[in-house]
Amino acid sequence: MTALAETELEVIVADKVVDARGAACPGPLLEAKKAMAGVPLGGVVELWSSDPVTKSDVAAWAGKVGHVFLGSREAEGYDRVLIRRAK
Amino acid sequence: MSDREKLVIMVTRGPGDPERATIPFVMAGAALASEVDVVMGFQADAVRLVERGQVDGIEAAGFPPLAKLVADFHDLGGLALVCGPCLKSRGIAADQLVDGAEVVAAGRFVAEITSATNALTY
Numbered sequence: 001m002t003a004l005a006e007t008e009l010e011v012i013v014a015d016k017v018v019d020a021r022g023a024a025c026p027g028p029l030l031e032a033k034k035a036m037a038g039v040p041l042g043g044v045v046e047l048w049s050s051d052p053v054t055k056s057d058v059a060a061w062a063g064k065v066g067h068v069f070l071g072s073r074e075a076e077g078y079d080r081v082l083i084r085r086a087k
Numbered sequence: 088m089s090d091r092e093k094l095v096i097m098v099t100r101g102p103g104d105p106e107r108a109t110i111p112f113v114m115a116g117a118a119l120a121s122e123v124d125v126v127m128g129f130q131a132d133a134v135r136l137v138e139r140g141q142v143d144g145i146e147a148a149g150f151p152p153l154a155k156l157v158a159d160f161h162d163l164g165g166l167a168l169v170c171g172p173c174l175k176s177r178g179i180a181a182d183q184l185v186d187g188a189e190v191v192a193a194g195r196f197v198a199e200i201t202s203a204t205n206a207l208t209y
Binding site: 023024025026027029030032033057061064065 | 113116117120121122149150151159163
């Protein structure tokens with residue numbers, strides 16, 4: 001699932017952090033889409049989600065629409081999902 | 088004509104079946120977020136899902152409130168088509184529907200489905 005190694009993900013600084021913890025499907029996905037419009041091309045959105053399915057959902061979504069799923073990091077009770085805006 | 092993909096989602100379950108009424112809107116939201124055009128078709132008791140106020144307070148376990156999903160669908164640019172005869176048999180007038188809902192008959196549904204990339208039925 002993780003596109004980049006953990007050590008590579010650790011050094012990425014997100015341009016925008018979106019807290020979608022507690023949101024049920026498709027909430028996190030809609031938050032990711034909304035956030036993408038607010039970062040420059042090549043910028044990174046970090047999406048926080050407590051739904052464990054979000055990371056695979058976002059990976060599929062990013063592939064579909066042309067963004068880059070960088071991977072996800074586990075935090076306490078949630079995932080930090082990183083996506084790079086590619087268009 | 089748009090060269091975007093189009094998904095048609097036909098819904099027949101109403102507020103009495105919260106989960107089956109909710110999941111079509113979840114799919115629609117995900118599709119719209121994925122840059123896929125979405126047409127939702129409401130037939131039978133599902134016409135009540137686009138009657139103003141009818142979905143307030145409905146929340147299937149594990150999903151967002153139905154009213155929020157319906158609002159998101161509208162805000163994201165989804166098209167809601169509603170079966171005219173189904174409205175008539177239930178005594179629902181067009182002006183009781185949520186903003187943007189369009190009353191149609193079978194021919195329009197057939198045209199939307201046959202021109203879609205894919206269609207789902209709930």
